[in-house]
Amino acid sequence: MSQENVTPDLARERSKATFDVENLAEFMIGGRDRLKRKRFLQNIAIQDPFFKKQKSWSFCSVEEQYDMGLSKSIYIQKKLQEMGITDMQEAFYYRECAAAHENSPLGLHYAMFLPTINKQATPEQKKKWLPLAENYKMIGTYAQTELGHGTFIRGLETTATYDPKTKEFILDSPTLTSKKYWPGCLGKTSNHCVVMAQLYTQGKSHGPHMFMVQIRSMEDHSVLPGIEVGVIGNKFGYGTNDNGFLSFDKLRIPRENMLMRYSQVHEDGTYVKPQNAKLAYGSMVLIRSSIVSDAARGLAQACVISIRYSAVRRQTEAYPGGEEPQILDYQTQQYRLFPLLASAYSLQLAGKYVFNTYLEVNDQIEKGNLESMPELHALSAGLKAFSTYEASAGIEVCRICCGGHGYSQASGLPKIYVDVVPGCTYEGENTVMMLQTARYLMKCYSRAKQGQKLPGFVQYIGQNLNKKSCMSEEVALGCLVMAYEHRAARLVEAAAMRMQSLIQGGKKQHEAWNGSSVQLFWAAKAHCHLFCVKNFVDAIQAKSLSSKTVTVMKSVCQLYGVHGILENLGEFMQDGFFSGEQVGYLQRKMLALFENIRPNAVALVDAFDYPDMVLGSCLGRYDGQVYQALYDYAKSAPMNQTEIHIDNPMSYVDNPVSYVDKPMSYDRQVEQYR
């Protein structure tokens, strides 16, 4: 990036770095060529006058955000076509920059509607729908979640009942709670929708299946009879997306609109069930691994902003008459930010691992080998939860570390937060995800107790728990990994013992499960945490890293491990695995690592290689000109385009402004309040 205009503080930080930022940036993205390609594509977006002239999203109404999102999204798609880009990763780099942290009103058309047709439709259905969808005659989304039903798919209430007389399905929303609610891109954009509904045929229920439903005219976009559709109203973030509701009043659709690749309903109503229900796991793993990477990216960007700003911001003379230090020199600021920087690296590496493993496992699945799936499925569920929790909380810490300015939309941090945090609840609520992982761990534990060998990464389960930690003052990476293995193994065993004792005490299986679920949650979290530590340690052995980079990354990795132990210290101490003296080593090491990392802190965030347009932050600018940027942001606010907003605020005494609208939704209750 250009060194022009860089503040002396940031220039000095960069000159102090002890490693080559490019070497680390290439490693993190997966090679020099990819880094160059990414920069090339992002530069095209950066230099495009179309994006440059857009109003700042934070000054737009929700309607404007939607319009702008749709317009940008279509423009981006046209550009990608012009550039002949078909590679998903390349398209991602371009989009990441052109519409940073914006959830496109067409996003699910690409991410869910087209892939679902590809994976769930028969060849004839594909032939009919794909050309229309690829040319945007059909614009579609995927509708599963209902007002009263989320993660538990079997609880969905929308019904699709087959009528053999007319060879049609009757789609119906029999209750208030059965209305589809939340699907993205649904309220205003889509004219079609893949709907998940409970299939009934020949008087029997066969569980949730997918149906292609047209909801709006392909001519004039009007809503079709039998359909009620609209947006669900405003959200914490996601202003560009028309998340919607949808309900059916005994809507008839042709039999051919059921997506019949795996299960079928014949003309006479005979139901044919799918051969292998577990095939659907693949796409869940893919989605969850991409959420891990999204969360990691959000945290990394927050670290870039907060660490650069902390190198520019100065506060409170350290001693009377002394210069105000960069706030990054305060130990408390390092204590809050450096472990998050380490987490950001760890989670990015974890996301990469899960994605690459998915590609391998997917190959095996195509060959009919489902063996590796359960382990990966369990890991991806838990990591999705672990990463979204860690990243969301971490982003807020980064924001708060910027002091008051972090609260301005100019910091870019609120936007990153509201973009990442719904990852805790969508695509499987986090607690449910953790308990899925725990279920797998319990199976592994009982296999280990029966003397069976466990696959790959879960081999630590069932290990001898009587050992003590090998931790010394040096804090070797091996001793860190051993500590996390011990903790996870102990918590897995503790959860299993609790289950067992509840069952022995007369509880039913599901009662014992619920009565142990806090401990199961702890076990799953420890498992994911162990994975992140171990994967980090493995990753920095890569040959492409120079020895100087390895030295720095080893400190970052150690900090990740040490800080994680200190934050969860009780879990490592309860059984006497660590002595008090060893804890002292860890505490001193953590403070020493802060000093190690300090000179490289800015270089370490530079290596994430996010251009300013991706960050969208006045505080995180590469050049550090934060105050000018904040002032420019203020000056550009719409309310500053007139000198006087209202010449006499007190005139409201006699003429109050009322934005009269529909009554507020809690009116009925309020009127009856006592």
Place this chain on the structure above:
Amino acid sequence: MSQENVTPDLARERSKATFDVENLAEFMIGGRDRLKRKRFLQNIAIQDPFFKKQKSWSFCSVEEQYDMGLSKSIYIQKKLQEMGITDMQEAFYYRECAAAHENSPLGLHYAMFLPTINKQATPEQKKKWLPLAENYKMIGTYAQTELGHGTFIRGLETTATYDPKTKEFILDSPTLTSKKYWPGCLGKTSNHCVVMAQLYTQGKSHGPHMFMVQIRSMEDHSVLPGIEVGVIGNKFGYGTNDNGFLSFDKLRIPRENMLMRYSQVHEDGTYVKPQNAKLAYGSMVLIRSSIVSDAARGLAQACVISIRYSAVRRQTEAYPGGEEPQILDYQTQQYRLFPLLASAYSLQLAGKYVFNTYLEVNDQIEKGNLESMPELHALSAGLKAFSTYEASAGIEVCRICCGGHGYSQASGLPKIYVDVVPGCTYEGENTVMMLQTARYLMKCYSRAKQGQKLPGFVQYIGQNLNKKSCMSEEVALGCLVMAYEHRAARLVEAAAMRMQSLIQGGKKQHEAWNGSSVQLFWAAKAHCHLFCVKNFVDAIQAKSLSSKTVTVMKSVCQLYGVHGILENLGEFMQDGFFSGEQVGYLQRKMLALFENIRPNAVALVDAFDYPDMVLGSCLGRYDGQVYQALYDYAKSAPMNQTEIHIDNPMSYVDNPVSYVDKPMSYDRQVEQYR
């Protein structure tokens, strides 16, 4: 509240309660009469058609939010006058309901401008300004924070230089970073401002002082020459408030505009310094104690919403074919919500204590006795930080516990969050606050080591650290308090030892302080945590509580203590204070307490006595009709008032929508990117 329309689930929850909700509600608010009066006042707001017809804030643009905020604020003030309400607490009850979680554009006129005149102005100045301010001819705010300067007041750059020739002060903003930035109510509303500026007279600097500055005409509200003022742009929340920037170009104001009650500048430029600089502490304590209560209230409201919703929401059959349980029956949900419920009680009680103690200490100060001030000042600083951290993080957990729906503005939770979380950074950044507390603790420690007796609550410092915990399976409250005392005493000592060893190793005092500041932070946090536990234990001994209420509150108090230990277990175990066996008692007790509290969970949140209008939540409604409310909210969204938003989204291909505005603030950097 009306029992009509209450869902069977919530009705059953309420009928199961083992204590009288009214008894607890009266205790929390401070007596039956006050509870009745609060309800009376809030009912007036609830039934007022003016508030009822307002558009939901979440569908308003920022400009509309500001207008509505101003209009409401003035309406409220008029009503309070009509009702003859002058008591601050009573006005608060009415406002809390009439403009829930809205930060009035006139808020600082009442909360800072008028009180500052009252406290800092001379009798002559008061006589001149108060009538104008009370009649809204002068509308004012208080401007301290600058673009480059926040918590550290001595770093402010705005100057006020006395010119004896004209008997004027020259106000100037010599740098970009000296511009005032963030003051509330400044951008558009105020025509006057109390400005904090560095006083220079007779060639000498005398530090920051306050000056009354007119910034806009009292006739037509136009901006006066020499002044630049505007809003700072959009924020995470605070949409109703016109937080602004302000700078001076050698603006001349009369000498009489310096607020001269405590320090003066004579006509010839002679400076007279104040007699006692510590008098200003009082109002800081007051503000910080009110932030503790604000944070506690936010967390309590989030708990009401999340716990009521968890009693209505059902998910995932526990066993095949079984009914989907209320999500409040899941142990993991209890694990997330019940400790927060306990925190909400604890923080409310802590806020009450600090406020009441402030009133006592304030009386003593008026009598010239400053003795109790340092302890209270240290406690209020730390508690401000402790409570805002705990409450903010807790509100987000409550939100995430509502699953996807928590992310909708209809849940009311995002608004509560963005209203509470800036408390972490305003009125003293939290880390700085904690370290202020730590500074006091270090003084106490060295006094204790010199054998001096410490005042009241800090007597635990310097105690013998060789004891072991008395914890048994019953988990007596006394053993909980002892554990927190031990932990705080140990961490205070550890921080002091670290300081000492760094100084002995040759570090300067301020380097040693910084190099110990993580441990100082831990010590201060432990001190505040101990206070909250101890104060909770003391509070539930109150005579006004019935024995049934005490039984329930004892469980809540135990949970607060037990959960806090388990969350910070390492700090209680590092020196062997707890044995592994005792930790087992605590873990089992926590799970048992969840079962104890479960039947009373809804009643415990009802006892906070927030009417629906205060909560502003579709999910937290007293009647539990959450799905109808969510659907109504969706239907009322402005985008649903037309069937078709754009008839052919694809037409944007050729005609992209652009909301062209000022270029984005990071443009300059972006253009130069490689």
